[in-house]
């Protein structure tokens with residue numbers, strides 16, 4: 001078992017072990033946020049036929065050449081074509097068909113002129129412009145050609161991609177299954193928020209914050225309840241969780257205390273312990289283990305430490321299991337717009353908020369930084385990575401941060417205390 005390894009080594013070790021989950025098909029209605037498990041080729045052109053981009057008249061461009069000598073030409077209107085209906089007649093020299101936006105271009109016509117550019121009198125139109133063949137026609141396959149690869153395995157299904165699939169008539173999409181994440185909270189002190197608070201007890205916040213993160217990521221969290229600080233019971237619950245999930249996450253009991261039983265419970269289960277403790281603060285007591293080709297990650301019970309290590313260690317793993325190609329969080333450099341007076345003998349992640357001002361990235365601390373403080377996670381969108389053996393940080397210093405949320409130009413102005 002490795003111990004006190006760097007965050008990067010922990011990420012690399014686990015990403016090498018994590019495998020994408022099995023594949024299936026979902027309807028477009030359920031595809032948002034899922035990940036493609038195969039490349040997709042278009043089975044048809046988009047649009048499937050040449051169509052009009054305008055409400056106007058379809059005609060032959062060569063008929064308008066006479067405008068040069070005559071000043072205008074007169075054409076007879078032979079039919080009206082609406083979107084969704086086929087033309088009945090062929091456009092020949094001297095004729096035009098009225099077309100609505102989205103209507104198929106009738107055979108024989110090679111140009112469309114908009115209503116506003118013609119004069120209509122009874123069954124005739126008068127045109128005073130010389131038109132070029134091919135203009136104002138949306139050709140079949142202009143957007144997508146039949147056989148073209150429109151999306152690739154490991155692509156996240158975005159709203160626009162889902163719309164495009166609908167456009168080419170794809171109603172079922174090959175995707176990786178949802179990753180089932182069992183979340184187990186260890187600790188004799190824990191109660192569910194629906195229970196009445198008892199002396200010496202606290203509410204289980206980790207289950208709810210981690211479950212919410214799993215949902216946001218597009219995985220399927222399974223709330224596996226609270227387990228007492230007893231080795232045998234913990235081992236049994238983890239084993240049960242493994243049977244119904246793809247990965248098990250526990251919080252609490254991962255450190256060196258007399259009732260921190262998770263490491264021993266994993267040993268009792270004969271799980272292969274990959275590492276214990278990552279060289280960072282907060283969240284150092286992380287245990288990673290493997291059993292039956294499934295990973296078990298035990299995080300610190302401290303609410304902020306659990307969230308930070310979940311973001312830095314578990315989220316990349318889940319992304320790999322979901323089938324996503326990019327797993328590690330984005331790093332960004334910013335100007336520190338705050339003061340942090342403490343020394344950092346150990347590598348430290350500070351909760352901050354990156355914001356944009358005058359086309360530069362700035363970052364401020366989001367509040368109190370101790371490992372149990374959850375409040376400063378609420379507005380945190382980036383974790384400032386302070387190397388080991390750093391001194392105090394002051395305003396204007398350049399820092400590197402790991403993005404865990406979105407950057408907003410207006411954040412500094414709208415968040416109280418920032």
Ligand SMILES: Nc1nc2c(c(=O)[nH]1)N[C@H]1C(S)=C(S)[C@@H](COP(=O)(O)OP(=O)(O)OC[C@H]3O[C@@H](n4cnc5c(N)ncnc54)[C@H](O)[C@@H]3O)O[C@H]1N2
Nearest residue numbers: 185187203204205206252253254255260285300301302305
């Ligand atoms: N002698 C030492 N003691 C501790 C060390 C150390 O190195 N030597 N490390 C400290 C650090 S750092 C951390 S972090 C904690 C981590 O301990 P555990 O992972 O065993 O977590 P617990 O002790 O079970 O819980 C820590 C803290 O968080 C509360 N908690 C636990 N679960 C939840 C939950 N689901 N929801 C809300 N809050 C929870 C728990 O009551 C404790 O207050 O160890 C230090 N000790």
Ligand code: MOO
Nearest residue numbers: 282283284305371
């Ligand atoms: O691992 Mo603890 O949360 O570092 O402080």
